[in-house]
Amino acid sequence: MQSVSTMLKNENRLGWRLVSPTVILLMILILYPVAYNIYISFFDYGITRSTFVGIDNYLRVLKDGAFWKSFFITVGFTLMTVGGSLLLGLGVALMLNKEFKGRSIVRTIVLLPYITPLISIVFSWQYIFDPSLGPFVEIFGRQLRWISPQLDLLNNSNNAFIVASIFNIWRNFPFVYLMILSRLQSIPDEYYEAAEMDGASPWKKFTNITLPELYFVMGAVALMRGIWNFYKFDEVYLISKKAGTLPIFIYERVIGTTSPEFGVAAAIATILMVIMLGLITMYVKKVLKW
Amino acid sequence: MKKIFFVAFLIIFLVVTASARLVYWHTQEEESRQQVIAQIMESFEIETGIEVEVVAIEENAMFSRLAAAAAAGTLPDVIEAGAETILGLGADGLLDTAIPTRFIDNAGDFYTGATRFVITPAGNEYFAIPYHGWVQGIWYRKDWFEAAGLEAPTTWESIMTAAKYFHKPEEGMYGIVLGKTNDAYAEQVFTIFSLSNGARIFDKDGNVTINSSQMKEVLQYYKDLGAYSAPGHTYWKQARELYLASKTPMFFYSTYVMDDLALAEIQTTIISEFDPDIVKNTEFAPFMSNSRSSSFGQVISLAVTKTSQNKLDVLKFLDFMFKPDNYIKYIHMAPGGMLPTRSSVAESEAFINDPKGIYKSYGAEKIRSIIYGLENIEKFGYVEGKVFPEMGKISGAFTIGNGIVMMFDNNATPDEVLTFWRDDIRKLIGR
Numbered sequence: 001m002q003s004v005s006t007m008l009k010n011e012n013r014l015g016w017r018l019v020s021p022t023v024i025l026l027m028i029l030i031l032y033p034v035a036y037n038i039y040i041s042f043f044d045y046g047i048t049r050s051t052f053v054g055i056d057n058y059l060r061v062l063k064d065g066a067f068w069k070s071f072f073i074t075v076g077f078t079l080m081t082v083g084g085s086l087l088l089g090l091g092v093a094l095m096l097n098k099e100f101k102g103r104s105i106v107r108t109i110v111l112l113p114y115i116t117p118l119i120s121i122v123f124s125w126q127y128i129f130d131p132s133l134g135p136f137v138e139i140f141g142r143q144l145r146w147i148s149p150q151l152d153l154l155n156n157s158n159n160a161f162i163v164a165s166i167f168n169i170w171r172n173f174p175f176v177y178l179m180i181l182s183r184l185q186s187i188p189d190e191y192y193e194a195a196e197m198d199g200a201s202p203w204k205k206f207t208n209i210t211l212p213e214l215y216f217v218m219g220a221v222a223l224m225r226g227i228w229n230f231y232k233f234d235e236v237y238l239i240s241k242k243a244g245t246l247p248i249f250i251y252e253r254v255i256g257t258t259s260p261e262f263g264v265a266a267a268i269a270t271i272l273m274v275i276m277l278g279l280i281t282m283y284v285k286k287v288l289k290w
Numbered sequence: 291m292k293k294i295f296f297v298a299f300l301i302i303f304l305v306v307t308a309s310a311r312l313v314y315w316h317t318q319e320e321e322s323r324q325q326v327i328a329q330i331m332e333s334f335e336i337e338t339g340i341e342v343e344v345v346a347i348e349e350n351a352m353f354s355r356l357a358a359a360a361a362a363g364t365l366p367d368v369i370e371a372g373a374e375t376i377l378g379l380g381a382d383g384l385l386d387t388a389i390p391t392r393f394i395d396n397a398g399d400f401y402t403g404a405t406r407f408v409i410t411p412a413g414n415e416y417f418a419i420p421y422h423g424w425v426q427g428i429w430y431r432k433d434w435f436e437a438a439g440l441e442a443p444t445t446w447e448s449i450m451t452a453a454k455y456f457h458k459p460e461e462g463m464y465g466i467v468l469g470k471t472n473d474a475y476a477e478q479v480f481t482i483f484s485l486s487n488g489a490r491i492f493d494k495d496g497n498v499t500i501n502s503s504q505m506k507e508v509l510q511y512y513k514d515l516g517a518y519s520a521p522g523h524t525y526w527k528q529a530r531e532l533y534l535a536s537k538t539p540m541f542f543y544s545t546y547v548m549d550d551l552a553l554a555e556i557q558t559t560i561i562s563e564f565d566p567d568i569v570k571n572t573e574f575a576p577f578m579s580n581s582r583s584s585s586f587g588q589v590i591s592l593a594v595t596k597t598s599q600n601k602l603d604v605l606k607f608l609d610f611m612f613k614p615d616n617y618i619k620y621i622h623m624a625p626g627g628m629l630p631t632r633s634s635v636a637e638s639e640a641f642i643n644d645p646k647g648i649y650k651s652y653g654a655e656k657i658r659s660i661i662y663g664l665e666n667i668e669k670f671g672y673v674e675g676k677v678f679p680e681m682g683k684i685s686g687a688f689t690i691g692n693g694i695v696m697m698f699d700n701n702a703t704p705d706e707v708l709t710f711w712r713d714d715i716r717k718l719i720g721r
Contacts, residue, residue, distance in 0.1 A: 132462070155471060
C-alpha cells in the first residue's frame with residue numbers, strides 16, 4: 001500500500017505533467033521575448049554586427065533629456081486619459097442606468113466610438129480638423145471667425161498631446177461605461193430602498209452605496225486602462241505623430257530611422273517594464289487590496 | 291526503418307536545395323503595383339524555373355526589417371530602394387558591388403545623372419543599379435500665371451511674388467503649399483530652396499557646414515513664404531488636394547503626380563469632380579534658381595546583398611528585369627513616377643506608349659525633357675562627386691523637418707533652427 005506522502009508526490013507529479021504544456025508555451029511566448037529583449041539591451045545591435053556595450057545603453061537612456069520629457073508626457077497622458085475616461089464612463093453609466101424611452105438605442109450609440117474601426121475614426125477626425133479643407137476651421141474659422149483660420153489642432157506639437165488625450169478619452173470611455181454599468185445593474189435595489197427609508201439624499205446614496213459598490217470594478221478598470229494607455233501606440237500615433245509619448249519615441253528610434261538603435265530601444269523597454277511592475281504591484285496592494 | 295528515414299531525409303534535402311529561390315524586397319506597397327510585380331515575377335519563374343519570393347516593405351521600415359532578417363539569417367537577395375537607403379546599406383557593408391559595377395559598365399547606356407547616386411564613396415564601384423527615378427519641382431497653373439502676367443515660378447523672387455498675389459485665405463485660396471511637418475516631403479521641398487542658394491549640409495571634404503549664412507537666408511525665406519502657404523502642418527497630401535481643387539496655384543510634387551492630373555479615375559479618388567483641363571493648364575518647373583540653379587529628385591535602384599547564395603540566379607534576375615519588355619511593363623506601373631534610367635529605353639516608342647496614354651497626353655517632348663532633368667538632380671548627401679552616407683541618418687531622424695516645425699509652431703528664428711540642426715547632426719553622426 002502506498003503511503004500518503006508517495007500518493008501526494010505522485011499527484012504533484014501528475015499535476016506538473018498536466019500543466020507543463022501551458023507552462024512551456026507561456027515560457028516560449030512570454031519569457032523568451034522578455035529575456036531576449038533584456039539580452040539585446042546590453043548590445044550595440046546593428047544589421048551586420050553587434051557589440052557588447054555593458055550598461056551603456058541604459059546610461060544613455062537615463063541621461064537623455066528627450067527620454068525623460070517623453071516619459072513625463074506619457075505619465076501625464078496616462079493619468080489624464082484614465083481619469084477622463086473613468087469620469088465620463090461613470091457619468092454616462094449612471095445616466096443610462098435609469099429607465100427612459102429609447103434607452104437601448106442610446107446605449108448602442110454610446111458604444112460607437114469604441115466599436116468603430118480606429119482607422120476610419122482617425123481619418124474622420126483628421127478631415128474635420130484639417131485647417132485648409134476641413135469643416136471645423138471652415139465654419140468656426142473662416143465663416144464665424146471664432147477661431148484662427150490657421151488653427152491646426154491635430155498636428156501642432158504644442159497641443160498634440162492634449163488632442164491625443166481627448167481623442168483617447170472619447171474613444172475609450174464606452175469600455176469603462178460598459179464595465180461600470182454591468183456592476184451598477186447588479187447592486188440590489190433593497191440597498192437604495194433602505195437608504196430612502198432612512199431619509200438619505202441622492203448624493204448620500206451615491207457616496208455611501210453606489211461608489212463603494214463600484215470601487216473595485218473602477219479600480220480594476222483604471223489598472224487595465226492605465227497599463228494599456230501607458231503603452232498605447234496606434235491611437236496616439238495615428239491621430240498625431242507629434243504627441244511625443246514613449247511608444248512613439250521608441251518607434252522613431254527603431255523603425256522610422258535609417259540607423260535603428262535596437263539596443264537603446266530594448267533598454268527603454270526594460271526600464272519601462274521595471275517601472276510598470278513596481279507601480280502595478282503597489283497599486284494592486286494599496287488600491288485593489290489583493 | 292532507419293533506411294526509410296534516411297531516404298526520406300535525402301529526398302527532402304535534395305528538393306529543398308535543388309529548387310532555387312530568390313528573395314526580392316521592394317518598396318512598391320500599393321496593391322495595384324504589387325499585382326504587376328507578381329505578374330512579372332511569374333513570367334520570370336516560367337522562363338527560368340527560379341522561384342522568387344516577393345516582399346513589399348515600407349521604405350522607412352527597411353533597416354529594422356533588415357536587422358531582423360539578418361538576425362534570423364533570412365536576408366533578401368535583391369533589394370529595391372531609394373538612394374539614401376542604398377547608401378546606408380552600402381555603408382553598413384551589406385551590399386555586393388561587383389555585380390552592379392559589371393552590369394552598369396556592360397550596359398553602357400545608364401544616365402550618369404542616375405548612377406551618381408549609387409556610386410561608392412571611393413568612386414570606382416557602384417552599390418546598386420539605378421532602375422527608375424522621379425524629378426520634383428513646382429507644378430503650377432500656367433493659365434492663371436499668364437492671366438495675371440506673372441513669371442513662371444522658377445526663381446525665389448517669382449515664387450514669392452506669385453504666392454503673395456494669389457494668397458486669399460479668407461476665400462480658401464492659398465499662395466503656395468509648403469512642406470511644414472517633420473517628414474521626408476518637408477526635407478525634399480526645403481532641399482530645392484537650399485541648393486538653389488548654394489546652402490549645403492556638407493562641404494566636399496565632409497565638414498558639416500549647415501550653419502552658413504546661405505542656409506540662414508534659406509530659412510528666413512522659407513519662413514516668409516510660409517505666411518502665404520496653406521495653413522497647418524501641410525505635406526504632400528494637402529498639396530495635391532488643394533491644387534486639384536483649384537485652391538492653390540502652385541505646389542511641390544514629384545512627377546508621380548502626372549497620372550493624378552491626367553486621369554479621371556485617379557483624380558476623382560482625391561477630389562470629387564474631375565477637371566479635364568487641368569493637364570493642359572498645368573506646367574512643371576523642374577528647377578529653381580536663386581544664387582544658382584538646382585533640381586531635386588530620387589533614383590530607385592536594385593541592390594544585391596553580399597550574403598546572397600544565389601549570385602548566378604541574381605544575374606539572371608537582373609537581366610530579366612532590364613529586358614525592354616519587362617522593364618517598360620514595370621515602369622508603366624506609375625507613369626511619371628517611374629522614369630527610366632537608361633537612354634535606350636527612354637528613347638523608345640514603347641515607353642512613350644503607356645497603356646493609359648498619360649505620356650501621350652503630355653507629349654513625348656515634354657516627357658523626355660523631364661527625364662533629362664534626372665541628369666541634374668542634386669541632394670544633400672552628394673557634393674561635387676563625393677558621397678556622404680551619413681546623410682541617410684540625418685534624413686532618417688527627420689532633422690530638417692523638425693527644424694521647420696520649430697520655425698512654424700514655436701516661431702523659432704533661423705538662428706535657433708541652425709543651432710538645433712547643428713546639435714542634432716553632431717548627436718547623429720558624431721561630428
